[in-house]
Amino acid sequence: MLETLIHNGVIVTVDDAFSVLPRGALAIRDGGIVNVWMPAAGETLPQARETIDAGGALVMPGLVNAHTHLPMSLFRGMADDLALHQWLQERILPAEQAHITPKSVALGAELSCAEMVLGGVTTCCDGYFLVDHFAGAVARVGMRAILGQGVIDFPAPGVPDPTLNVTAAREVVGRWQSGTPLVQPAIFCHAPYTCSAATLQAGKAAADELGLLFQIHVAETRQEREDWMGRHGQSPIAYLDGLGVLDGRTLLVHAVWADAADVAIVARTGARVVHCPQSNMKLAGGVAPVPDYLAAGVTVALGTDGCASNNDLSMWGEMDSAAKLHKVHRGDPTVMDAATVVGMATVQGARALGLDHLIGSLTPGKRADLIVLKTAQPHLTPLYHPASHLVYAARAADVNHVMVDGRWIVRDQRLLTIDLDDLMDRANRFARKIAVSAPT
Secondary structure (H helix, E strand, O other), X not given: OEEEEEEEEEEEOOOOOOOEEEEEEEEXXXXXXXXXXXXXXXXXOOOEEEEEEOOOOEEXXXXXXXXXXXXXXXXXXXXXXXXXXXXXXXXXXXXXXXXXXXXXXXXXXXXXXXXXXXXXXXXXEEEEOOHHHHHHHHXXXXXXXXXXXXXXXXXXXXXXXXXXXXXXXXXXXXXXXXOOOOXXXXXXXXXXXXXXXXHHHHHHHHHHHHOOOEEXXXXXXXXXXXXXXXXXXXXXXXXXXXXXXXXOOEEEEEXXXXXXXXXXXXXXXXXXXXXXXXXXXXXXXXOOXXXXXXXXXXXXXXXXXXXXXXXXXXXXXXXXXXXHHHHHHHOOOOXXXXXXXXXXXXXXXXXXXXXXXXXXXXXXOOEOOEEEEOOOOHHHOOOOOHHHHHHHOOOHHHEEXXXXXXXXXXXXXXXXXXXXXXXXXXXXXXXXXXXXXXOO
């Protein structure tokens, strides 16, 4: 018998043909999708332990947030409207030094995951410090995640001696205890300007040896590119290529300041890109050449970045921004069409993380990571083109049900895995400590 049968929904499969089944059905057994089809009129549906009549709701793959800093939700709104250097050096780094502990990273990560799953994000890719101290919090919420242990050539939380940064990352992976196979480790070298060439190569070598994803911020601002050209005579992306750290298991975050030669490097090496439009806009970082990456065959995912530089973790906002930003930037309303952007938030995000064999589309053989959106609402009526609705009209608050690996973790907009009121109360108590010490 099936575990779950969902029928009478508008199923947006995000398969290779972007198939949409207006009155579709989806069958789940052992946490995986076994069938997706359009029942014929009068067809008897198979029996299941749980049968859900979607009532015309949109059913789609869970969203993939390909770049986050989960514990930084504790700094949401603390340092807005500042230049990136000032934001980082004068506000965020001092706050981290004062307040980031094994206990606080778990609290911040749990808060971030609760926000994401309630908004339809079923998978995230994170980069931060002390990840072995918050992996359990991610597991409790019930989402799928890749958590990258941070590597930087400065004293960092949990790694006071920067000469041991890569060694510490290896040790974190060695004692990894997430509580679920849904939460996996990775290695996250912060950026070329905070990690030496030796550190970058050692971090990538460790990731390769352990079979892990390697993540890095790169080419986020004009100043970064200009400084790099002045010091090294080449772009940050070309520099990474020269170090031999770019391949299909390398995730380049931001990659905003990239010219045609950089795009060609990324395409040749098979590295993947994470586009974070709202964070880049808020910090005035620039506009990444995403249409050029896509035209070159580069896999491009979407990410929110952390709450300290974006303020929320809504992938609906990222989809809307990604579609509109590039249209106005290129002066071309046809670029970044809705279906392409939905793909970036789902199957392309999964591909960027090396998870597209498991998730990202509603196709038989993949795990049942899916969401159901209420459509019987004024801002979603009428419904002509589902992809258009998902990019230009839908909101996080429209998500009604969320399933990860065949398990419901949100039903009727209620988080089932943790006590949300208690979580927010603990986060507010912690924030009061930050407010006392934060500069005005």
